[in-house]
Amino acid sequence: MEPYGIIPKIGKLLRSKEISCTELTKQYLHSAETENKRLNAYVKLTPEAALKTAAEVDRKLAAGEELSPLAGIPMTLKDNISTNGIETTCCSKILRGYTPIYDATVWDILKRQDAVLIGKANMDEFAMGSSCETSCFGGARNPHNTERVAGGSSGGVASAVAGNLAAFGLGSDTGGSIRQPASFCGIVGLKPTYGAVSRYGLIAYASSFDQIGPITRSVEDAALVYDAIAKYDPMDSTSSEKAQPAFSSLGKDIKGMKIGVPKEYFDGVREDVKAALQNALKVYESLGAEIVDFSMPSIQYSLPVYYILACAEASSNLGRYDGIRYGARTEHYADRDEMICKTRSEGFGAEVKRRILLGTYVLSAGYYDAFYKKAQNLRGTLIRAFEDAFAHCDVIAVPTVPMTAFPLNFTAQDAVETYLTDICTVPVNIAGLPGISVPCGFGGDSMPVGLQLIGARFSEPALLNAAFQYEQAARRDVFRAVETGVVL
Amino acid sequence: MVTHEEILKIARLAKLSVAPEELDSLTKDMNSIIEFADAVNSVAAEDSDFDNSNSLSNVFREDKVVPSYDREEILKNAPNQEDGYFLVRRRM
Numbered sequence: 001m002e003p004y005g006i007i008p009k010i011g012k013l014l015r016s017k018e019i020s021c022t023e024l025t026k027q028y029l030h031s032a033e034t035e036n037k038r039l040n041a042y043v044k045l046t047p048e049a050a051l052k053t054a055a056e057v058d059r060k061l062a063a064g065e066e067l068s069p070l071a072g073i074p075m076t077l078k079d080n081i082s083t084n085g086i087e088t089t090c091c092s093k094i095l096r097g098y099t100p101i102y103d104a105t106v107w108d109i110l111k112r113q114d115a116v117l118i119g120k121a122n123m124d125e126f127a128m129g130s131s132c133e134t135s136c137f138g139g140a141r142n143p144h145n146t147e148r149v150a151g152g153s154s155g156g157v158a159s160a161v162a163g164n165l166a167a168f169g170l171g172s173d174t175g176g177s178i179r180q181p182a183s184f185c186g187i188v189g190l191k192p193t194y195g196a197v198s199r200y201g202l203i204a205y206a207s208s209f210d211q212i213g214p215i216t217r218s219v220e221d222a223a224l225v226y227d228a229i230a231k232y233d234p235m236d237s238t239s240s241e242k243a244q245p246a247f248s249s250l251g252k253d254i255k256g257m258k259i260g261v262p263k264e265y266f267d268g269v270r271e272d273v274k275a276a277l278q279n280a281l282k283v284y285e286s287l288g289a290e291i292v293d294f295s296m297p298s299i300q301y302s303l304p305v306y307y308i309l310a311c312a313e314a315s316s317n318l319g320r321y322d323g324i325r326y327g328a329r330t331e332h333y334a335d336r337d338e339m340i341c342k343t344r345s346e347g348f349g350a351e352v353k354r355r356i357l358l359g360t361y362v363l364s365a366g367y368y369d370a371f372y373k374k375a376q377n378l379r380g381t382l383i384r385a386f387e388d389a390f391a392h393c394d395v396i397a398v399p400t401v402p403m404t405a406f407p408l409n410f411t412a413q414d415a416v417e418t419y420l421t422d423i424c425t426v427p428v429n430i431a432g433l434p435g436i437s438v439p440c441g442f443g444g445d446s447m448p449v450g451l452q453l454i455g456a457r458f459s460e461p462a463l464l465n466a467a468f469q470y471e472q473a474a475r476r477d478v479f480r481a482v483e484t485g486v487v488l
Numbered sequence: 489m490v491t492h493e494e495i496l497k498i499a500r501l502a503k504l505s506v507a508p509e510e511l512d513s514l515t516k517d518m519n520s521i522i523e524f525a526d527a528v529n530s531v532a533a534e535d536s537d538f539d540n541s542n543s544l545s546n547v548f549r550e551d552k553v554v555p556s557y558d559r560e561e562i563l564k565n566a567p568n569q570e571d572g573y574f575l576v577r578r579r580m
Contacts, residue, residue: 234549237547301531304526304527304528329567344504354514358521360502361498
């Protein structure tokens with residue numbers, strides 16, 4: 001069966017000169033502009049940069065020069081990925097008007113490959129949220145049903161890719177922010193191993209959790225983009241040389257592969273979501289994989305561990321927004337202290353403030369041992385639990401989210417209620433593991449459901465192949481294309 | 489339970505101001521969030537090597553001068569600047 005990648009498909013159209021890159025880019029820019037009124041996926045379109053790159057690709061094609069694998073591919077970047085000369089706001093009022101003077105390493109790589117940036121994508125403010133609705137520009141909508149959220153925090157990228165307004169995008173995942181919106185929008189999202197992809201130029205939320213990764217239409221596309229961006233970078237001191245390319249592993253037989261299914265991940269999961277997951281496991285069995293049921297009690301406290309540690313890191317990382325060096329500054333103030341306080345209080349939204357306050361609280365004298373240190377120790381326990389699990393299975397299969405896409409205005413409700421929906425995605429970030437969400441069917445509300453596969457550190461080749469084999473076997477039953485945007 | 493006073497103290501540490509009319513609802517929110525976080529104290533945990541959860545080793549580089557960013561370019565993002573410096577109001 002032919003793989004489902006749209007990137008190779010576009011590559012062929014360009015190389016066979018069936019369409020020029022400029023013409024293709026114009027189609028995407030036009031669709032992005034019209035459909036954005038409905039989806040709010042983009043917070044900024046970048047036609048000038050896009051058409052310039054497209055012209056360069058057309059020149060190379062005319063001259064018979066070789067093209068890079070991602071040359072001419074229309075794509076998007078989450079608005080926390082720094083783009084030299086293009087405003088980068090994290091969808092926060094505090095960064096409006098901020099224009100980076102350097103490129104994030106991932107964007108530098110894609111630029112050198114002549115990838116075509118259609119625009120910067122919507123996100124929850126500073127990547128803090130699960131619905132994209134904490135964005136100061138309003139949330140992105142779900143292309144499968146615009147009365148539902150696209151998910152978060154990389155909701156804009158997922159909405160653009162599912163709505164055919166970009167062939168792929170890069171998001172960031174601190175507690176599920178790539179996998180969850182990919183699941184909600186019925187597409188593929190890969191959170192790579194911590195250290196596999198450079199974080200240089202990614203505006204920090206929680207530095208020991210943050211990781212950049214692709215959001216794509218298919219596993220084949222995810223592997224292509226992963227291979228391009230998983231490079232050692234001296235500019236990120238946590239960057240690793242251990243990442244292995246994944247694309248060449250796609251298609252390997254998975255007969256005898258052991259797929260671990262930890263029962264705690266299914267507690268509180270909606271019945272229709274559970275049913276879709278059970279069907280996916282049956283597909284794996286039909287492919288010759290072996291399902292291994294086991295128990296991982298430690299994931300039960302992963303949510304508080306995540307929120308304590310991520311918010312502690314956020315309270316420190318977001319200390320830099322003081323209205324002095326970049327971003328917005330309050331207009332009226334008496335002295336410098338008031339300037340900083342007012343700038344921050346006016347610039348940050350409610351969810352960002354709550355997380356800064358929680359982080360400050362757990363790091364403050366008297367609470368540090370009970371919260372921060374305790375959570376760090378439990379982080380160690382969770383890492384060991386995953387190591388034990390991977391001693392007896394090759395990958396772990398669980399839901400990405402316990403439900404399908406929320407109705408709009410979900411985050412207006414209780415904050416803790418929203419945090420609880422991250423239960424299936426945060427353990428991966430706590431342990432620094434790679435995780436991928438692939439579409440695995442639909443809920444009773446006919447919204448997409450995601451299957452999450454988790455691998456050991458730097459096992460992306462085997463992990464992506466496991467996802468690829470499922471996609472090859474089940475795609476027709478579990479994927480639904482949206483008929484908006486550029487349909488190729 | 490976290491009190492109004494504690495919330496104000498934490499907000500001061502975080503350089504955030506809390507309007508009087510926000511204080512009640514923020515204290516309520518923070519109480520439910522802290523109660524949720526406190527679940528970590530219902531389980532036992534061994535001490536772990538918690539500074540190195542991502543199994544990384546330290547990275548050194550040679551102390552070599554490399555080109556950096558242009559001062560004027562950096563200052564373009566500042567809300568206020570003068571003579572190559574970030575400008576803030578004089579501290580009283």
